[in-house]
Each structure stands twice: as C-alpha cells, then as structure tokens.
Amino acid sequence: MTTAQQRQQQQRDWFQQLLTRSDVSPDSNMAWLYRLRDDAKRAIKTLPTLGSKQEAWRYNRVNDIFDINFDSSSDFDNDIIEPDINDYLLPAFDSYRLVFINGHCATKLSDIKQLPEGVTLGSVKAGLRSMPEKMIHWFDRNHQHNEYMFTALNNALFNDGVYLHLDRSVHLDRPVEVIYLNNNHSQSAQYAGSMIQTRTIISLDVGASATLVERFINGSGTGNNETYFYNNVSEISLADDAELNHCRVQDESRQAYHLSSLYVTQKKHSAYHSSNLAFGGAWARTEYKVDFRAEAAICDLNGLYAVDNQQLIDFHLDVQHRAESCRSREHFKGILYGKGRAVFDGRILVDKQAQFSDAALINDNLLLVADAEIDTKPQLEIYADNVKCSHGTTVGKLDQQQMFYLRSRGIAENEARKILCQGYAAEIIDDIALPELQKHVAEKLMHALNKNDPGAGGHDGY
C-alpha cells in the first residue's frame, strides 16, 4: 500500500530528479531568465502536490506519471540522427517550416528563408543567444504562471522552442509550420523515457496576422511504443486588431505523455482562432488560459479528439472575460472508438465589468464502444448582468436510423460507421483554416477508425 504521504514524496522526488538531472544552462549572464528559472524551481518545491483531490486533476490519473522515471538530460545532442523530413511533410503544403527533434531545433530540416520584412521567426535557443534583449521582451514577463506545476517545470528547464514575432500591420503570406518529432532518446537504462520541453512564444503587434500550424509527432519512425513526456508551454499575445489562426495536431506515440499549456492574452479587437486535433498519446492534455485584456476581442477554440483503447485525452479550457464586448466560442467534439477516456473541462468566467460578453461552449461526444468513459464538465461563472452565455454538452451513440439508411444503400456496416463519424467530425474539420490540414486531419481520423474496424478483427462496436 502506498500512503498518501508516500505518494506526495514520490511526486516531489520526481520533480527534483528532473531538476537535478537537467543540463540546461543556468543562464547566469541573463539576469531575467536566471530569475525566471530560479523562481520556477522554488515554486516546484513549494506548490501543493498534484492529485485527484484537486478539481483540475480530478479525472486525470496524474499520479500515473510519477510512477515513470523520465530523463531530462539532453546529452543526445551530439549524435543527433536526422530523419528524412519528407516522411513527415504534408503534400503540396507551402509553409515556413521549423523542425524540432526532441525539443531541439534541427536547422538543416527547417526552411524559413525569405521571410517577409517585419517577421522574426526562429529557435528560442538561438534567439536568446543572438538577441537576448528582444527575446526577453517577447516573453510575458509579468505572468510567469509558476502557480501551475508543469508550467513551472517548463520555466525551469525549457531549452529551446519557437518564437514568432510580427511587427505592426504585417500579414504573413504563408503559414508557419512547426513539426515536433519526439521520441525516447534517453541514453540511460535507468529511465523509461525522455523528458522533452519546448517553449512557444508568439507575439503579434497591432494589426498583424499569421497562421501557425504545430504538429506533434511520434518521430521514432518505428512503431508507436516510444515513451516520453513532452511538456510545452505557449505564450501567445495578440495586440490590438491582431489575428492568429492556430492549428495544433497532436499525434504522439501511444506510450507518450503530452502536456500543452497555452496562455493567450488578447487586446482590443484581436482574434484568436484555434483548431486542436488530438489523436495520439497515452496521456495527452491541453490547457488553455485565455485572457481578454481589452474590449471586443474574439476567441474561437475548436477541437476534435479521437480516443482509442488505453488513451486518456484531456482538454481544460479557461476563458476569462475581463473586458467588455468580447466573444468566445468553444466547440469540442470527441469520438471514443476504443476503451479509453476523455476529459473535457470548459470554464468560462465573465467578470463584473465584462458587460456585453458573448460566450458559448459546446462539447459533444460520440461513443462507439460501450466501455469508453467521458467526463465532461462545463462551468459558467457569470458576474456581469448584461451578457449572452450558453453551454451544452452531449454524449451519444451512433444513430441507428442513420446507420440503417446508409446500409440500406449498400454500404457495409463498418463503412457506414466511418462515414457517420466523418460527418460528425466535419463541423470541426471544415473549420480548420487550411485545406491541406483539413485533408490531413480527415485522413488521420479515417486511419484511426480503420484500425479499430470490428470487421477487421477489432473489438466489439455498436
């Protein structure tokens, strides 16, 4: 028996081990960064340990993570094996591309030539070296988010990542694509997998606009059983009238742990639009904190998750209306096609002064197997009186009338099921800003559903 106390100690040891093992430089020549890391380390030691007693982790089995030893060193750097990037590119997709292998920028695989004037894009590590002043300026220095354990961990140990900055009124002509190839690169048998951390820093100046695609991929090229923990923190700040289209495709190894924490701050009339597609991971969690800091900003968060046997996919959204006349939309759809679990936690806060707020949240879930599990929890906290807020969640099975209709037209049962799932997902997929990505995601979904085709000897569906 493990007592609660032992569990807590195990967790503290887990974090301490990562801090000790890491070879990230202390950045003592950069006072601000040094302090950030130092504060973070202190926070990790003093924050309450994580567990199912905390609302944010209630359905999440977070303790499973602390049973696994992850290697936070990056001593693989010297003999990096560069994969054939063509294996990972989308057909005919024209982008400014950055590739990260296990959290380190692979310059040779990247292609960010001919960036238009007013655009700065590159690796955080290189940026901190070549233009520390500017880089530090783009970090959100007032909000370190050290109150979140894994964000503190990222603050303490992030080594590299992406920054994208657009000057005033610059419109990026092509999407920026970041490909993260992750696998277990630990050199030591002591560890079950690697700890990989990256930082994403996006800042768009007044009236600028861009499209960002991030793809998180199992990069081992060999099967789907790489164990690693990928921990990303993204800071996205949009100035007045700025607009970001953000598409994130999470397709990690089925033995991997993925945590993305996104902090979005929006100024007047800015617009943030994101599509979050989740397919992979043994445990994959995305946290959004959206902060409207001035009036009339717009935020659309969309998502699709497909959950197979033994997967846990988790979305935590926290949209805070703190200024007048902002609009937020959240629409997440899940397909549970195996005995796995999905968690959706969507909080909308409307502050007293945030009159004329317009917020709507929808979470739909389709269960294709009987023994999948879904915990969906919308939370509206409204303190202003003149607002428009709504939420709705559904959990359902495939419609038998629709199934019969398709089958009566000669379409086999498993095909009919796939067509209906595709139709169900279309609402989210059609909303992705780029047609190449739409196609990619539709294929990913089909691939997932094919794998568990009962006709192909999978488990029982209905």
Place this chain on the structure above:
Amino acid sequence: MLTIKDLIVKVENKQILNGLNLNVRPGEVHAIMGPNGSGKSTLSHVLAGREGYEVIEGRVLLNGENLLELTPEQRAHKGVFLAMQYPVELPGVNNMIFMRESINAIRRARNEDALDAIEFLQQVREKAKLLQLDEKLLKRNVNVGFSGGEKKRNEILQMAMLEPQLAILDETDSGLDIDALRIIAQGVNSLRDPERAIILVTHYQRLLEYIQPDFVHVLVNGRIVRSGDKALALELEQKGYNWIIEEDAA
C-alpha cells in the same frame, strides 16, 4: 421475384404484421394502400432489413433466396431499394459522396468496376436534371435542411442511380406538390422494366393515375385483406376503408 408467405412480425412485443401474403413478379407494379398504422412501413422496413423487427413466422424470398437472413447492405447488393417515408438526415455527409459510396459499394459487391468520378458525375447530373432536382442539393449534406419534397426527390434520384431490381416506395408521393408528383412519377415510370418490380405504398389514388399499377392491395391490421386492379384504388378513394374492414370482419 418476391414471395412473402404468412409473414408475422412483432415490434416491441406488439404484433404488427399478421400473416401477410404477397407475390410480386418481374415487371409488375404493386400498389399497397391501407389506413394509418396498418403496417405498410413495417412491411417496407422488414423487406429492407431494418433492425428492431422480430419475425415470428413466415418467409420472404427474393428470387428464391431467403431475404430475411441477409443484412440490409446485402439486400441492397441483391437489388432491394427502399425509398423511405421519412428520409434520414446525415449531417456532415455530402450528398454526392454518399451516392458515390453507395453505388460503388453495390458495384463492388457484384464484382463490377467502380464508377469513375467523371462517369458518376455525368450520371448524377443527368438524372438530377430529369427529376428537376436543384444541383445545389447535390453539394449539400444528405437531406439536411431539405424541404419535404426535396427529400423525396433525393430518394428517387438515389433509386434512379442504383437501378434496383425491387424498388419499394413508401409514401414517396406524400408532401409533394402537383408538379413534383408528375416529375417523380415520370422518374419511376422511366425505371419500369420487364426485369424490375416496384411496390408503391400510397394513400392517394392520384399517384396511381401517373404510375399505373398492375395490382392494388389493401393492408388492414397487418394483412392484405383485398387485392384488385387499379379500379380498387378508385373505389377506395370514393368509399374509404370501412366497408373493406367490415367485409373482412364478417
């Protein structure tokens, strides 16, 4: 072609079909009329293989083969087509893609080559035009937001594309305006063929003016209580069903 013998069917423990007999030969058009709730749609669904119907007794043979043990898709592969009384909406499923999946699934099951995209498109366009179905409906999601009449036309378009051996039309004429009725009737008539049989479920004699049936049957309480030619439909139109129900009871 189709033989239904002493068919007894239960739905949710309630007996709906009570020993139904029907014989349909190739080339024939049979009209089935009858009061609401008499079991017409139940019969249609049982023929197409919808789940939830318990066959207690009886046989259904299509070209000598036991239809009841086939899945709905297998029945479609054998040429059974049901135009539904209430066509189902399929959100997110494109009408054109749906029809192509359907036709090619059936062709593959018959070891025929799939239609290529161009051939398919030509056929759909041509047939949609014949049925005066707005091409815009082809690009929309199946039946989603279609008007009642548009849904029915869409069913007939599918029928025209699939060219079934046995077509069952469950109240395809309900909710159609006069022009649409004529157009749909034309569509059905163009499919009349010595090799093909059609079962028309209808409440209205008017459809039968456009599509001349070889036989008219009256279904009451889950049984065919009277059969005749198209004169019977006229008689029903004038006198209603009560006289038949009374004669049957006597």
